[in-house]
Amino acid sequence: MSGTAIPILLKRAHKLPSPTGVALSIMQLCDDERVTIGQIATLVQSDPALTGRLLKQANNLAEGMMWPVVSAVEAVNRLGVQSVRLLALSFSLVDQYGRGECEHFNYALFWSHALLMAVAVKDLGEMLELGMADELFSCGLLSRVGCLALATAYPMEYSAILVRGLEPRNLLAEERKALDTDHIAMTDRLLKQWGLPEVLIEPLKFHEDPEAIIYAHGTRQWRLATLVHLSLRIANFVLHPSKDPAFQLSELHLLAGKLGLDESDFTECVDDLLQQWRMWGNSLNVQVNDVSSFAAMVESHTQWFKVLVAGEDARFAEVISDYLRDECKYETLTTDNSQDALSLALKFKPHAVLTFGSGQRMNSKGLCQALKSNTWSQHIFVMMLLENDDEHRVLAAFDAGGDDCLPQPVHLRCLQARLHTQARYVRISEAWERDHKRLRMAAEDLAQSNQRLLQSALTDPLTALSNRRAGLHTLAQTWSNASRYSAPFSVISIDIDHFKCINDLHGHMVGDDVLKLVSECLQKQARKEDTVCRWGGEEFLIICPNLELREGAYMAERIRQAIALNPYATDTQSIYITASLGIATWDNQIGSIEQLLGNVDQALYAAKRGGRNCVGVQAKQQVRVLKVA
Numbered sequence: 115m116s117g118t119a120i121p122i123l124l125k126r127a128h129k130l131p132s133p134t135g136v137a138l139s140i141m142q143l144c145d146d147e148r149v150t151i152g153q154i155a156t157l158v159q160s161d162p163a164l165t166g167r168l169l170k171q172a173n174n175l176a177e178g179m180m181w182p183v184v185s186a187v188e189a190v191n192r193l194g195v196q197s198v199r200l201l202a203l204s205f206s207l208v209d210q211y212g213r214g215e216c217e218h219f220n221y222a223l224f225w226s227h228a229l230l231m232a233v234a235v236k237d238l239g240e241m242l243e244l245g246m247a248d249e250l251f252s253c254g255l256l257s258r259v260g261c262l263a264l265a266t267a268y269p270m271e272y273s274a275i276l277v278r279g280l281e282p283r284n285l286l287a288e289e290r291k292a293l294d295t296d297h298i299a300m301t302d303r304l305l306k307q308w309g310l311p312e313v314l315i316e317p318l319k320f321h322e323d324p325e326a327i328i329y330a331h332g333t334r335q336w337r338l339a340t341l342v343h344l345s346l347r348i349a350n351f352v353l354h355p356s357k358d359p360a361f362q363l364s365e366l367h368l369l370a371g372k373l374g375l376d377e378s379d380f381t382e383c384v385d386d387l388l389q390q391w392r393m394w395g396n397s398l399n400v401q402v403n404d405v406s407s408f409a410a411m412v413e414s415h416t417q418w419f420k421v422l423v424a425g426e427d428a429r430f431a432e433v434i435s436d437y438l439r440d441e442c443k444y445e446t447l448t449t450d451n452s453q454d455a456l457s458l459a460l461k462f463k464p465h466a467v468l469t470f471g472s473g474q475r476m477n478s479k480g481l482c483q484a485l486k487s488n489t490w491s492q493h494i495f496v497m498m499l500l501e502n503d504d505e506h507r508v509l510a511a512f513d514a515g516g517d518d519c520l521p522q523p524v525h526l527r528c529l530q531a532r533l534h535t536q537a538r539y540v541r542i543s544e545a546w547e548r549d550h551k552r553l554r555m556a557a558e559d560l561a562q563s564n565q566r567l568l569q570s571a572l573t574d575p576l577t578a579l580s581n582r583r584a585g586l587h588t589l590a591q592t593w594s595n596a597s598r599y600s601a602p603f604s605v606i607s608i609d610i611d612h613f614k615c616i617n618d619l620h621g622h623m624v625g626d627d628v629l630k631l632v633s634e635c636l637q638k639q640a641r642k643e644d645t646v647c648r649w650g651g652e653e654f655l656i657i658c659p660n661l662e663l664r665e666g667a668y669m670a671e672r673i674r675q676a677i678a679l680n681p682y683a684t685d686t687q688s689i690y691i692t693a694s695l696g697i698a699t700w701d702n703q704i705g706s707i708e709q710l711l712g713n714v715d716q717a718l719y720a721a722k723r724g725g726r727n728c729v730g731v732q733a734k735q736q737v738r739v740l741k742v743a
């Protein structure tokens with residue numbers, strides 16, 4: 115957190131969410147190493163609501179055991195001291211912060227969402243063996259407590275941000291701009307303060323943006339961060355349904371798949387956790403929606419799967435089509451001839467084609483071959499319904515490019531099961547495709563940022579010339595070319611004369627402008643193949659490949675004149691600028707770049723000593739200064 119915000123936050127620290135009463139006493143007591151279970155249980159008993167909730171949680175854990183947990187001592191024993199501490203904290207926050215001053219912060223929705231995340235992180239986390247149930251529950255419940263903290267500490271300011279309904283990424287940026295902190299940082303701060311395990315806190319930082327996860331794929335930390343993100347998406351799916359629930363669902367299944375959860379296990383688990391969410395909602399007085407089962411939601415959003423039924427027997431085609439529409443909620447079309455089937459496939463873009471018949475109007479084998487030979491239709495799943503399942507017919511169906519076949523009479527339930535698998539495959543592969551596209555875009559963004567970073571690391575910000583580091587790199591390349599092809603090259607150093615006086619007399623801003631003016635002048639004078647760089651302060655270097663000493667000396671002299679003839683004009687006066695230049699050329703005798711640069715320096719110093727505004731030339735261990743008559 116930077117500058118001004120610390121005092122503001124410190125001033126408002128007392129307004130940040132914190133447990134009170136019995137919960138606070140329990141937390142303090144649990145932090146004492148000598149505490150006994152009996153002491154904690156006595157404290158728990160002083161709060162009947164808390165006792166009831168802990169008993170419920172302990173009995174959830176004890177599911178399948180012969181005797182239910184009935185006393186506070188047993189509950190504390192079963193849950194463990196740390197779990198009791200975290201649960202007391204969580205329940206206390208839910209009780210106290212059900213309402214508040216921040217106008218556009220929906221407190222009821224916040225807790226409803228948090229509770230659903232809590233149950234999701236706990237249930238899925240247990241299934242994936244990522245931690246202890248109660249720790250996972252508290253971690254899920256408080257994973258976005260930073261939002262509540264901002265609403266509590268800055269009610270007016272945060273309300274003004276929330277009313278704009280920003281996307282998560284923009285919301286974070288706005289929070290930082292207006293409050294100099296954000297809800298992710300606040301969550302991190304509070305959870306550390308409340309003593310949640312560090313291994314659970316760290317992954318929470320990435321729960322809104324899984325592409326930013328820094329952990330290696332498949333590690334425990336990666337799985338935790340992905341789990342919390344999945345739980346966030348489940349809670350969003352239930353509480354903030356989008357215009358495209360089928361899309362949201364396919365994203366959920368893809369994420370679950372990444373965590374190794376099988377689709378039917380996942381559906382079952384979500385159904386179970388929705389039930390728990392309702393139970394917890396009642397017990398904690400948190401509002402919960404009356405949602406239909408998750409399995410039913412999955413079922414009702416499979417409508418997008420489109421099937422073209424193309425069969426010679428139009429009546430039978432209608433029967434299949436009606437069944438798929440009514441029972442599976444698929445979108446269907448029927449036809450009884452091959453030609454129409456192709457044009458319908460082009461317009462309707464079905465995910466699957468069911469075809470049967472080998473008469474004049476409908477040639478299912480021919481239709482299958484036509485679909486599989488066109489690029490636009492190759493991917494369509496083609497199922498052929500055969501008159502019987504003799505080996506010859508089955509092999510011929512696959513030879514024609516069919517993806518699957520069923521013998522007639524068709525068992526509609528079997529057909530449904532096969533198409534359902536295909537629909538699931540299509541849904542996952544579409545989601546995968548989107549995921550892949552997002553990753554590719556993220557990789558492109560990263561490559562561009564890296565390129566910009568590299569560029570800025572090699573560029574002088576004031577003059578936009580190559581900087582010293584880039585200059586050294588070019589020198590090394592030029593050196594290696596010269597050694598390989600025995601092609602000479604020259605290096606010219608340019609140092610503005612009495613630059614300190616310009617700064618002292620006219621100020622640094624003018625000094626900067628003069629540096630820019632000189633750099634433009636150098637670029638104009640340099641050849642295309644030369645590299646002009648800012649070597650430091652008021653010194654520049656030009657690396658000139660394939661330039662002998664004689665021509666190099668002419669070029670240096672030309673540059674000197676150009677600088678001298680190009681004064682810097684202010685509104686009131688012209689500032690005359692001169693520079694001293696040194697030049698040296700590579701030859702086989704020079705053993706290193708440092709030696710060559712040393713020669714250029716000698717030439718430059720000679721020019722300075724020789725009265726400035728002139729060119730020093732270093733050749734064959736001799737230095738001379740070119741004097742202009």
Ligand SMILES: Nc1nc2c(ncn2[C@@H]2O[C@H](COP(=O)(O)OP(=O)(O)OP(=O)(O)O)[C@@H](O)[C@H]2O)c(=O)[nH]1
Pocket residue numbers: 576609610611612613614615617621622623624625626629650651652722
């Ligand atoms: N405005 C401005 N001044 C700079 C920058 N970098 C270095 N300087 C100044 O450049 C001046 C260089 O001064 P000196 O090394 O004494 O050289 P000089 O005054 O040019 O004298 P001679 O080279 O001996 O002719 C110092 O005052 C630096 O503060 C810059 O980016 N902008």
